[in-house]
Amino acid sequence: MPGSTALIGRNLVPGSAQGALLFADVGLSFWGGVDPCTGEVIDRHHPLSGEHLHGRVLAIPSGRGSCTGSSVLMELISNGHAPAALVLAEADEILTLGVLVAQTIFERSLPVLCIGREAFATLRGKAFARVEGASLAMFDHVPIDGWQPTETPMHTGETHESIELTGFDRSLLDGEHGKAAQMAMQIVLRMAELQGAHQLVDIAQAHIDGCIYTGPASLRFAEQLVHWGAKVRVPTTLNSISVDQRRWRALGIDPLLGEPASALGDAYMAMGAQLSFTCAPYLLDTAPKAGEQIVWAESNAVVYANSVLGARTLKYPDYLDICIALTGRAPLIGCHLEAPRKARLRVELPEMGELDDAFYPLLGYHIGALAGSRIPLVFGLEQYQPDLDDLKAFGAAFATTSAAPLFHIAGVTPEALDPAQALEADVPVPVETIRLADLLGSWRELNSARDNRVEVVSLGNPHFSLSEFARLARLCRGRHKHPEVVLAITCGRAVLEQARDAGHIGVIEAFGATLVTDTCWCMLGEPVIPPAATTLMTNSGKYAHYAPGLVGRKVHFASLAECVESACTASASGRLPSWLQPALLMESLAHV
Known part of the structure; x- marks a missing residue:
C-alpha cells in the first residue's frame, strides 16, 4: 500500500489490531504513569503526558518503574481503556504479564510485539500502525482498505516442550494440586517460554505486589484464586496495600476505595500470605540472605534485594509473583543466574563535597534514567560509604526511572566490593561521566513547585x-x-x-x-x-x-x-545543598 512500510518482530502476545500510532522514545511505567480508570498518561515528566491510550497502538521502548504496571494494564483491558496494541523495542515482562492474566481471567487480550531497537527508531513520525501476528505495518496516513482484525485464540495450548519439567511441575500442570495452582503453573510456563528459560528453580520466599488495589479487576483476580482454593507454597509477605487497613475510616478514606482495598489484602492473606503490608520487606526479620533464590515484586524491594542484600530475583510483575508463590517454582533466567548480574554500564561521578541525604535519591533517579535497562556499576562513592538508608533511597529512585533490577556501587554493594567482580571478563562496557550540572538538571526536574x-x-x-x-x-x-x-x-x-x-x-x-x-x-x-x-x-x-x-x-x-x-x-527555603551549589555557580559564570 502506498505510504506504508512493514517490519517483522517477535510475538510476545499474538493478535491483530490497528490504530493511530502513539510513539515515545522513553519507557513508561503504567503504575503511577497511566490512570487505570481512564487510560490517560499521568506521568507529568513523560513526553506522552496527557495523551489517552484507548484504541491507539502504543509504541514505547519498554516499560519501566513499578511492578504494578501489569495490574494497571490488566485493569485497562478489563474496563475497555487499553491501547489497541503494544509495540516495544525490547521485551517487557511486566506489561506482557498483564495481558496474559487478562486473557486467563477475563478472556480479553491485545497484541504485544517486540521489534528491536533499530526497527523501533523507524516508527518516529508515523501516523498509523497495524499489527498482524509478527508483522507491523506503518502508515503515513490512516489507510482506507476495509481491514478487519482476525480472531486469535485466547489460549494456544502450548506443550511447553522447550522447558525441562520435573514430576512435581507436571503434577501442578495436570491439576493434581487444584485449579489455582494449575492456572498459576500455566502462567509461569508461558512467561518462562517468553523469557527463553529452559528450566525452573525452587524459590525460598515471595513478596507479593499484586495486593495493591488498581480497580475491580485486581480484586476479582485475587478472589477468583481464593475461590479456586489457592494456597502459597513458600513463606510469602505482602506489599503495602492501598489503605491503612486498621484506620482507613478514621483517616476519612472513601468506602468506595477502603472496602475493596481492604478486601484485597484479606484475599491474599486467605491464600496464606503473612500480614506484613510493607513496601520495604528487607526491613523485616524474614529478609533473604545473599545468594538466596527469591521471588519479589515491588520495584524498590527487588532492586534492594538484588543490589544490597545480594539475593536473587527478577523484577517480577504483579500476578506472576503470586503465581510463583502458589507453585514455588520460577523461571531460571536473568538475575537468578550469575552472568546476567554483571554490569553493562560504567558510571563515573565527579568530585563532590560533603553530602546530605538528598544526594542519594537524586543520584539514583539520574542514573536510572541514564541506564535504562542496563545494570550500572557506579564509581566515586567509595570514600562516602553510604549507609543502608542511603542505598534504600538510591534504589527506590533508580527503580522509578530504570527497568534494570540491579545496581552495583564500587566498594559498597556486596557484589562490587571488588569492582572487577561486577564486570564480565574481557567484555567492554560503555562509560558515562556524570557532571554536577547534570545532577542540577535532575534536581530541577524533581522540584516541580514554583512557589515556596x-x-x-x-x-x-x-x-x-x-x-x-x-x-x-x-x-x-x-x-x-x-x-x-x-x-x-x-x-x-x-x-x-x-x-x-x-x-x-x-x-x-x-x-x-x-x-x-x-x-x-x-x-x-x-x-x-x-x-x-x-x-x-x-x-x-x-x-x-x-x-x-x-x-x-x-x-x-x-x-x-x-x-x-x-x-x-510552612515554607521551602529553596536552598541548594552545598554539594550542588558549585553547579549553579558554574552555570551563572557561563551566562556572564
Whole structure:
C-alpha cells in the first residue's frame, strides 16, 4: 500500500489490531504513569503526558518503574481503556504479564510485539500502525482498505516442550494440586517460554505486589484464586496495600476505595500470605540472605534485594509473583543466574563535597534514567560509604526511572566490593561521566513547585526504617510543626512498633506528625492530603517523580532536615545543598 512500510518482530502476545500510532522514545511505567480508570498518561515528566491510550497502538521502548504496571494494564483491558496494541523495542515482562492474566481471567487480550531497537527508531513520525501476528505495518496516513482484525485464540495450548519439567511441575500442570495452582503453573510456563528459560528453580520466599488495589479487576483476580482454593507454597509477605487497613475510616478514606482495598489484602492473606503490608520487606526479620533464590515484586524491594542484600530475583510483575508463590517454582533466567548480574554500564561521578541525604535519591533517579535497562556499576562513592538508608533511597529512585533490577556501587554493594567482580571478563562496557550540572538538571526536574509554600510533608516512600525514625526524632525533639502543615509518615507495622519501643514515636507525635501503616504514598491521596493543598515536600526521589501525576500536586524535593524545617515554617527555603551549589555557580559564570 502506498505510504506504508512493514517490519517483522517477535510475538510476545499474538493478535491483530490497528490504530493511530502513539510513539515515545522513553519507557513508561503504567503504575503511577497511566490512570487505570481512564487510560490517560499521568506521568507529568513523560513526553506522552496527557495523551489517552484507548484504541491507539502504543509504541514505547519498554516499560519501566513499578511492578504494578501489569495490574494497571490488566485493569485497562478489563474496563475497555487499553491501547489497541503494544509495540516495544525490547521485551517487557511486566506489561506482557498483564495481558496474559487478562486473557486467563477475563478472556480479553491485545497484541504485544517486540521489534528491536533499530526497527523501533523507524516508527518516529508515523501516523498509523497495524499489527498482524509478527508483522507491523506503518502508515503515513490512516489507510482506507476495509481491514478487519482476525480472531486469535485466547489460549494456544502450548506443550511447553522447550522447558525441562520435573514430576512435581507436571503434577501442578495436570491439576493434581487444584485449579489455582494449575492456572498459576500455566502462567509461569508461558512467561518462562517468553523469557527463553529452559528450566525452573525452587524459590525460598515471595513478596507479593499484586495486593495493591488498581480497580475491580485486581480484586476479582485475587478472589477468583481464593475461590479456586489457592494456597502459597513458600513463606510469602505482602506489599503495602492501598489503605491503612486498621484506620482507613478514621483517616476519612472513601468506602468506595477502603472496602475493596481492604478486601484485597484479606484475599491474599486467605491464600496464606503473612500480614506484613510493607513496601520495604528487607526491613523485616524474614529478609533473604545473599545468594538466596527469591521471588519479589515491588520495584524498590527487588532492586534492594538484588543490589544490597545480594539475593536473587527478577523484577517480577504483579500476578506472576503470586503465581510463583502458589507453585514455588520460577523461571531460571536473568538475575537468578550469575552472568546476567554483571554490569553493562560504567558510571563515573565527579568530585563532590560533603553530602546530605538528598544526594542519594537524586543520584539514583539520574542514573536510572541514564541506564535504562542496563545494570550500572557506579564509581566515586567509595570514600562516602553510604549507609543502608542511603542505598534504600538510591534504589527506590533508580527503580522509578530504570527497568534494570540491579545496581552495583564500587566498594559498597556486596557484589562490587571488588569492582572487577561486577564486570564480565574481557567484555567492554560503555562509560558515562556524570557532571554536577547534570545532577542540577535532575534536581530541577524533581522540584516541580514554583512557589515556596509547603502544605504537606510526605515521608516514608519507601517505608521508614527504624534508623530513619531515630533521625527524625532527633530533628523534631522540642519542636512543633506549623498548624497548617500536614506531616505524615508511612511505615510498616513491625517497624512502627520497634520505633515506639525505642521511644521515637512519642517525640514524633508530639511534633504533630501523623503515622500511617499498611499503605504508602504511592496510594495515599485525599483527605490525608488536604483537598485545598497545592504543594507538598518530600525527601523521596520516587515520590517526587510520581506525585504530580498521582495526586496533582507540585513538589519540593529536599533533605530530611529541610523537610522538618519546612514543616515548622510552612515554607521551602529553596536552598541548594552545598554539594550542588558549585553547579549553579558554574552555570551563572557561563551566562556572564
